[in-house]
Amino acid sequence: MSGRRPPEGAQFNLCGKIIQGWGKPGKPEKRIQVTNAERSRLKAWWTKECIDTKLDYDPKSKFYCVALRGEFVGQCADADLVEHTIKTVDRKNGKRGIVGVSLRVVPECNEA
Numbered sequence: 001m002s003g004r005r006p007p008e009g010a011q012f013n014l015c016g017k018i019i020q021g022w023g024k025p026g027k028p029e030k031r032i033q034v035t036n037a038e039r040s041r042l043k044a045w046w047t048k049e050c051i052d053t054k055l056d057y058d059p060k061s062k063f064y065c066v067a068l069r070g071e072f073v074g075q076c077a078d079a080d081l082v083e084h085t086i087k088t089v090d091r092k093n094g095k096r097g098i099v100g101v102s103l104r105v106v107p108e109c110n111e112a
Helices: 036-048 070-075
Strands: 011-020 030-034 056-058 063-067 081-090 096-105
Touching: 011 036, 011 063, 030 036, 036 063, 070 096
Parallel strands: none
Antiparallel strands: 011 030, 011 081, 030 063, 056 063, 081 096
């Protein structure tokens, strides 16, 4: 994207269901299947913040997914509903990505 990017550190709170991801063979990966209510907001934020990492989209389920990393993987189980805060970071290679800030299991998500 041309022009200046916004400063790093912008945060986004998303809600969704934990699913098994499609990581590398032999390395199962947990992902958050973002609720319908969050899809357009997440896509708009991803674009506005000039994030270079690809936003995963599953055309079969029509859901966007965000991978869980590090400490957050052990804090939830498959099918849990979670709220996850992510933020933008500028990587050493010059690309912009995201990292997790917090995660909590919740009783429900807005499925509108």
